Amino acid sequence: MGFKKDFLWGGATAANQYEGGYDQDGKGLNAIDVLTNGAVDRPRLVTWKKEDGTTGNSPFVWGGDFNIPADATPAILSDYHYPSHHGTDFYHHYKEDIGLMAEMGFKVFRLSISWSRIFPNGDEEEPNETGLNFYKQIFEECHKYHIEPMVTLSHYDTPLALIKRYGGWSDRKLINLFEKYVVTVFKYYKGQVKYWTTFNEINAMTLAPYMGGGLTDPTPQNRAQGAHNQFVASSLAVKAAHRIDPEMKVGQMLAYSPIYPYTCDPADQVEIMKAQQETLFYSDVQVGGRYPEYRLKKYEREGIKLDDRPQDYELLAEYPADFLSFSCYSSSVLTTHANDDHAAGNLGVAGVTNPYLETNAWGWATDPDCLRLALNILWDRYHKPLWVVENGLGWADKLEDDHKIHDDYRIKYLRAAISSMSDAVEIDGVDLMGYTMWSAIDLVSNGTGEMKKRYGLVYVDCNDLGNGTMKRYKKDSFSWYQRVIASNGADLK
Numbered sequence: 001m002g003f004k005k006d007f008l009w010g011g012a013t014a015a016n017q018y019e020g021g022y023d024q025d026g027k028g029l030n031a032i033d034v035l036t037n038g039a040v041d042r043p044r045l046v047t048w049k050k051e052d053g054t055t056g057n058s059p060f061v062w063g064g065d066f067n068i069p070a071d072a073t074p075a076i077l078s079d080y081h082y083p084s085h086h087g088t089d090f091y092h093h094y095k096e097d098i099g100l101m102a103e104m105g106f107k108v109f110r111l112s113i114s115w116s117r118i119f120p121n122g123d124e125e126e127p128n129e130t131g132l133n134f135y136k137q138i139f140e141e142c143h144k145y146h147i148e149p150m151v152t153l154s155h156y157d158t159p160l161a162l163i164k165r166y167g168g169w170s171d172r173k174l175i176n177l178f179e180k181y182v183v184t185v186f187k188y189y190k191g192q193v194k195y196w197t198t199f200n201e202i203n204a205m206t207l208a209p210y211m212g213g214g215l216t217d218p219t220p221q222n223r224a225q226g227a228h229n230q231f232v233a234s235s236l237a238v239k240a241a242h243r244i245d246p247e248m249k250v251g252q253m254l255a256y257s258p259i260y261p262y263t264c265d266p267a268d269q270v271e272i273m274k275a276q277q278e279t280l281f282y283s284d285v286q287v288g289g290r291y292p293e294y295r296l297k298k299y300e301r302e303g304i305k306l307d308d309r310p311q312d313y314e315l316l317a318e319y320p321a322d323f324l325s326f327s328c329y330s331s332s333v334l335t336t337h338a339n340d341d342h343a344a345g346n347l348g349v350a351g352v353t354n355p356y357l358e359t360n361a362w363g364w365a366t367d368p369d370c371l372r373l374a375l376n377i378l379w380d381r382y383h384k385p386l387w388v389v390e391n392g393l394g395w396a397d398k399l400e401d402d403h404k405i406h407d408d409y410r411i412k413y414l415r416a417a418i419s420s421m422s423d424a425v426e427i428d429g430v431d432l433m434g435y436t437m438w439s440a441i442d443l444v445s446n447g448t449g450e451m452k453k454r455y456g457l458v459y460v461d462c463n464d465l466g467n468g469t470m471k472r473y474k475k476d477s478f479s480w481y482q483r484v485i486a487s488n489g490a491d492l493k
Contacts, residue, residue, distance in 0.1 A: 002426050002489060008148065008434025009485040011101065011441075011457065012110035012390055014155040014200065016084045018443040019114065021091030025130040028120025030157035031168075031214045032084045034074040035060060037449035037464055040362050044449045046210060049075035062208050062447060068216045073164045083444040083451070086466040090441070094138050096472060097441050100458055102145035104478060105485035109147050110389055110436040111138070112155035112200065115181055122159030123177050127184050135185075139192040149193050150389070150436065152253065153182060153237065155200040156446070158214035168214025169205075169226035172307060178233040179240065186244045194247055197325055197389070198234040201255035203282040205230065224304045231285050232312045238319040252286040252321035253389060254279070256328055258373040262335030262352050271334050280381065287382045289320040323433060324382060327390030328374045331357075331367040360409075362394060362453060368416035375424035375432065385431045391417050392438035394445060394453040397475065405459045405475040414477065414484075415492045422489055437481070441472070457481055 016032040023029075036057070038044035043064075045057035050072045057080075058068045068074065076082065090097060101109055115122060117131035142149050158168055166173050186196075204212030205227045213226040234252065241248040259275050261268035277294050284292045290313070299306070333352040357365040371388060378386055393413040397405050414437060424430040442456035451464050457478045462468040483491050 002422060003432070005488070007432070007488060008108040008150075008387075008436075009489075010106040010108035010110060010147070010150075010434065010436045011104075012436040012438050013090070013112070013440055013443060014152070014446070015090075015112045015114040015117075016087070016155060016157045017446055018087045018090045018111075018439075018441065020085065020087040020089040022082075022085040024091065025134065026117075026120055026128040027114065027131060028116035028122070029076070029160040030084075030114065030116045031074070031160060031163060031210065032157055033082060033160065034076055035082065035084065035211075035449065036080045037083045037444075039448055039450060039464075040453075045080070046074055047077045047080055048072040049077070060208070060210060066208075066210055066218060070217070074160060074216065081465055083449050083464075083466065086462070088441060088443050088451075088460040088462055089470045091134075093470065093472070095141055097458070098138070098141045098145065098147065100472065100474070100478075101440055102147060104457065104482045106145075106147050106440070107485070108150050108195070108434055108436060109142055109440065110150040110152070112152035112157075113185060114157050115154060115178075116157065116159040116161075118185060119159065119177075119181055121161035122174075122181070123162065123165075132185075132188050136189065136192070139189060143192070148195065150195040150197070150434075151185075151189075151193050152197045152200050153185070154178070154198065156204070156211045160214075163214040163216060167216060167222070168210075169229050170213070170215055170217075170222040172229055175229050175233045175236070179236045182233075182237045183240050183244070186240055186248065190245050194249060196237070196241065196248060196250045197253040198237050198250065198321075199230050200253050201327060202227070202230060202234075202253060202286065203255050203279050205282075206278055207255070220302055221304050224299060225307060227282070228306050228308060228312070232315060234286055234321065235315040235319040238321065239315070242319075249322040251323040251325045251387065252283060254283050254324065254326040256326045256374055256378065258328075258331040258367070258370050258377070260331060260333045260354065262333050263337060265336065267336040268334070271336050275334055283324060283378070283382065285316060286321045287324050287384055289317040291316075321384070323385040323387055324378060325387035325389040326374065326378065327438070328371055328388060329391060329393075329438075330365045331370045331373070332365075360393065360395060362448070364394065366393070366413055366416070369420055371417050371420040372424040372428070375421065375430045376428055379424075379428075379430045385433050387433040388421060388435045390436070390438040392455045394455050396452050397442075397454045397459060399459055399461070399473065403473050405473060407475045407477050410457075410475070410477045411480045414481065418484060418489055418492060
C-alpha cells in the first residue's frame with residue numbers, strides 16, 4: 001500500500017525566480033523582469049515609463065487592484081532592484097544543482113522554460129538557438145542522473161514585448177504566438193521531456209492578472225478574455241504534443257487551497273461555494289473541457305462578451321489536459337461576518353486567521369490536512385491523475401557559522417504534508433502521480449520578491465539585493481527528504 005512504486009518524487013523551481021541570466025545569450029525581457037523586490041510589509045512594484053520620459057511604479061499585491069497608466073509601458077528603471085535578474089543563478093549553477101537533486105534521489109525535477117529565452121520578443125520568425133541549447137543541456141544533465149524533467153511552458157513570464165504591443169493575453173494574437181513557441185520546444189526536446197504543463201497557476205488571471213497574463217489593464221472583460229485565450233492555447237498545446245510525440249503528457253497547473261467557513265451560518269457556506277467556483281472554473285474548462293454554467297451566468301450578469309470562435313469550444317472539448325497538477329501551501333478561512341469581533345481582529349493573508357493552525361512570519365498557516373482535502377476534492381470532481389507540484393514552507397533560514405542550516409520547522413511541515421498525501425492515496429484511493437515540493441533550491445519568493453523568505457532544501461548564499469557568493473549549502477531537510485524518497489514515503493521520522 002502507500003505510494004506506487006513509480007511515484008515521482010522531486011522538487012520544483014521557476015525560471016523567473018531561480019534562473020537569473022536575464023539579459024544573457026539573447027534572452028529578451030519578460031513581465032517579471034520589471035517587478036521589483038518587496039517585503040512582508042512592502043509590496044512589489046511594477047515600474048513603468050511614459051513616452052514623455054515620466055517614470056513611476058504601480059504596487060503589485062496578490063488579489064489586490066492593479067493597473068499602470070494608460071500611456072505608460074513597463075520598463076526597467078535604474079533606481080530599483082529586480083530580483084528576477086539574478087534569481088539564485090541557476091543559469092551558471094545548473095550542473096551543481098542537478099547534482100544535488102540527484103544526491104537527494106529526485107525522480108523528477110520541475111522547472112520552467114522562459115519563453116523570452118527562446119523567442120526574445122515572443123514573435124520572432126526563428127528561435128534563439130542559444131536559448132534552446134541551454135535547456136537541452138539541462139535536460140541532458142537530468143537524464144544523466146535518471147531524473148525526469150517536468151517543464152512549465154509559461155511560469156509568470158509573458159515576454160515584455162508582447163505586453164507592450166498587445167496588452168498581454170487579453171489579445172488573441174498571443175494564442176498563435178504561444179502555439180508556435182510550444183511546437184518549437186516540443187519538436188526540439190522530443191524524447192527528452194515527457195511531462196509538460198502550460199500556464200503556471202492559471203487562475204492567477206483572477207488573482208494576479210499582470211503576473212498570470214501580462215495584463216496592464218486588468219478589467220473584468222480583459223481578465224475573462226485573457227483566461228479564454230490561455231484555455232485555447234493550452235488545448236492547442238495538448239493537440240500539438242499528442243501529434244508530435246504520443247508519449248508526451250500535457251497537464252494543467254492550478255493554484256488550489258481548501259477553504260473553511262468561519263461559522264456555520266449558511267451565508268458563510270455560500271461564500272465558500274462562490275470562492276471555490278472562482279478557482280475551479282479554470283480546471284472545469286481545462287480538465288472538464290467546457291465552460292460551466294455558473295461562469296456563463298456570471299459573464300451574462302457582468303456584460304462580459306468573449307472574442308471567441310466556435311472552434312475554440314471544439315478544441316476545449318477534444319483536447320483537455322492529460323492530468324491536473326496544482327500548488328497547495330495552506331488553507332484559508334472566509335466569512336460574511338466581517339464585523340465579528342474575533343474575525344475583524346484576526347485577519348491574515350488569506351482571510352480570517354485560523355485559530356487551530358500555526359502561522360509563519362509571513363502569515364501563512366500550516367495546515368496538516370490541506371493536501372488530503374485538496375486531493376479528494378479535485379479527484380472527486382475530475383477523476384483525472386493528479387500531481388502536487390508545489391507545496392512547501394517559506395522561512396527566514398539561518399546559516400550557522402559551521403555552514404549548517406537547522407530547519408526542523410520545514411521538516412515538520414513536509415512530514416505533515418506527505419502524511420496527508422499518503423492518506424489521500426492509501427485511505428481514499430486518489431490517483432496521485434508525483435510530488436515536487438517547493439522548492440528544490442533556494443530562490444526568490446514570488447509573493448514578496450525576497451530571498452529572506454526561503455523555501456529550498458539547499459541554502460544559497462544570496463541576500464535580498466542579490467549580493468552573496470551564490471554558494472550552495474545543504475539544510476537538515478536535505479538529508480531528511482533524501483530518506484523519504486529512498487523509502488518511497490514510508491520513512492517520515
